[in-house]
Amino acid sequence: MECELMVKNAEIVSSQGRQKGHLLVRQGKVFARLAPGPVPEGLQAQEVIDAQGMMVFPGMVDLHVHIGEPGKEEKEDLSTGTRAAAAGGVTTIAIMPNSVPPVHSATSLRDRAGLIHRKSFVDFCMLGGAGGESVDDIVAQAEAGAVGYKSYVGAYRPDRPGLLCKDTADMLKTLEEVAKTDCFVGFHCEDGPTMRLLQERLVAQGRTDFAAYHPSRPEFTESLATLPLLEVARVTGARLYLVHMSSPWAITLASWWREQGTDVTIETCPHYLLFNEKDTERLGPYAQVAPPLRSIATQQALWDLVNDGTLDVIATDHAPGTPAEKKRGQTNIFAGGGGLPALETVWLTLLDAVKRHKTTAENLAWLMAEHPARIARIYPQKGHLEVGADADMILVNPDATTRFDAEKMYTKNKDAAKIFHGMEVGAKLEMVLQRGQVIAKDLEVTREQPLGAQWVKPHPR
Numbered sequence: 416m417e418c419e420l421m422v423k424n425a426e427i428v429s430s431q432g433r434q435k436g437h438l439l440v441r442q443g444k445v446f447a448r449l450a451p452g453p454v455p456e457g458l459q460a461q462e463v464i465d466a467q468g469m470m471v472f473p474g475m476v477d478l479h480v481h482i483g484e485p486g487k488e489e490k491e492d493l494s495t496g497t498r499a500a501a502a503g504g505v506t507t508i509a510i511m512p513n514s515v516p517p518v519h520s521a522t523s524l525r526d527r528a529g530l531i532h533r534k535s536f537v538d539f540c541m542l543g544g545a546g547g548e549s550v551d552d553i554v555a556q557a558e559a560g561a562v563g564y565k566s567y568v569g570a571y572r573p574d575r576p577g578l579l580c581k582d583t584a585d586m587l588k589t590l591e592e593v594a595k596t597d598c599f600v601g602f603h604c605e606d607g608p609t610m611r612l613l614q615e616r617l618v619a620q621g622r623t624d625f626a627a628y629h630p631s632r633p634e635f636t637e638s639l640a641t642l643p644l645l646e647v648a649r650v651t652g653a654r655l656y657l658v659h660m661s662s663p664w665a666i667t668l669a670s671w672w673r674e675q676g677t678d679v680t681i682e683t684c685p686h687y688l689l690f691n692e693k694d695t696e697r698l699g700p701y702a703q704v705a706p707p708l709r710s711i712a713t714q715q716a717l718w719d720l721v722n723d724g725t726l727d728v729i730a731t732d733h734a735p736g737t738p739a740e741k742k743r744g745q746t747n748i749f750a751g752g753g754g755l756p757a758l759e760t761v762w763l764t765l766l767d768a769v770k771r772h773k774t775t776a777e778n779l780a781w782l783m784a785e786h787p788a789r790i791a792r793i794y795p796q797k798g799h800l801e802v803g804a805d806a807d808m809i810l811v812n813p814d815a816t817t818r819f820d821a822e823k824m825y826t827k828n829k830d831a832a833k834i835f836h837g838m839e840v841g842a843k844l845e846m847v848l849q850r851g852q853v854i855a856k857d858l859e860v861t862r863e864q865p866l867g868a869q870w871v872k873p874h875p876r
């Protein structure tokens with residue numbers, strides 16, 4: 416028996432548990448999984464990696480990544496952003512469509528996929544855009560290979576034609592079209608008009624300080640935006656995907672609709688699990704995300720929703736703000752923004768949380784790999800390490816530690832990673848493999864050139 420690679424003595428983690436043994440790779444795919452112990456005679460592997468003492472996870476499938484290219488390269492370009500993904504063990508990414516020009520037609524989707532294919536250091540799937548002006552292009556984007564769409568509500572971003580449902584009528588037309596496809600539609604759930612009122616009141620009181628950020632976007636602005644979507648998804652049958660949810664109340668409401676049969680899945684992000692409003696009070700724009708970081712009690716409640724199966728996905732919402740955005744926020748928090756880079760920290764910070772008994776390794780394998788792959792319909796190709804899957808994996812040393820150094824990160828705006836700089840976590844990312852080839856070691860990309868990124872198209876449901 417011949418194969419390209421054997422990862423021997425591995426402890427392979429899946430959503431179902433951990434299994435020891437040897438993993439064989441042929442033509443970039445998991446070809447066999449052998450029981451632990453002596454390797455069978457006659458087995459010839461061109462390369463052997465000894466994973467003794469290490470945990471092996473499927474590479475992360477991240478359904479929420481912002482890379483500005485084309486048009487907003489100052490935030491992140493494909494070279495910096497996808498190197499960050501490779502370094503951090505995020506082996507399949509879905510990039511948000513709000514580039515310039517945006518993606519909300521079959522042509523723009525194919526064009527951007529071509530660009531990503533040429534430049535990306537990791538595999539990818541495509542998100543289209545839905546809402547308003549793009550309503551007649553929704554089905555065509557699915558036919559062109561989209562796994563899902565992104566959209567905004569409630570005049571949250573009036574500057575995003577084709578990606579915005581400006582009212583519930585727009586929402587209905589959009590979700591009716593989405594329901595004709597097998598794709599999900601992801602929505603940013605924050606109610607724009609209410610947030611504007613609250614912000615105006617704070618500003619009138621002279622409040623532009625760091626601590627004014629959370630009361631300008633309280634949890635009920637998230638549930639306000641979520642409720643109409645749940646209803647419209649219920650009546651249209653569209654697959655609804657709620658992105659970066661931070662409010663346990665809104666999440667619990669959504670799970671009630673799900674229990675009644677509405678097809679809704681719910682994403683949260685590592686920053687809501689790792690940090691809280693005290694970090695925003697301390698770091699201002701360097702801990703500024705939308706929705707905002709919540710209270711310590713909410714942070715704990717989100718872990719409970721991770722562990723009881725209510726939350727479906729952890730995605731990064733990787734979005735490094737520029738130095739200018741962060742600087743503006745120093746004097747007026749409402750002028751700041753831009754988000755956090757998280758591709759290089761997501762695995763290690765959450766593995767550290769496993770060590771602190773916040774959740775389990777199996778839950779991470781489900782929320783970060785298998786379930787997002789299933790939602791995007793790229794499972795069984797991606798998201799797990801059973802026979803037949805792409806051999807995308809990370810090798811983790813759970814007994815070592817790592818200290819993050821923002822200066823060494825690949826993300827373009829290293830300054831935006833301040834919240835992670837100097838943080839020590841209780842794990843080390845020894846190796847990242849894409850389709851059986853090593854692409855990174857200890858947070859460093861080992862390839863000069865991309866491997867040849869694969870555009871992963873969805874399987875029919």
Ligand SMILES: [Zn+2]
Pocket residue numbers: 479481511732734
């Ligand atoms: Zn986002």
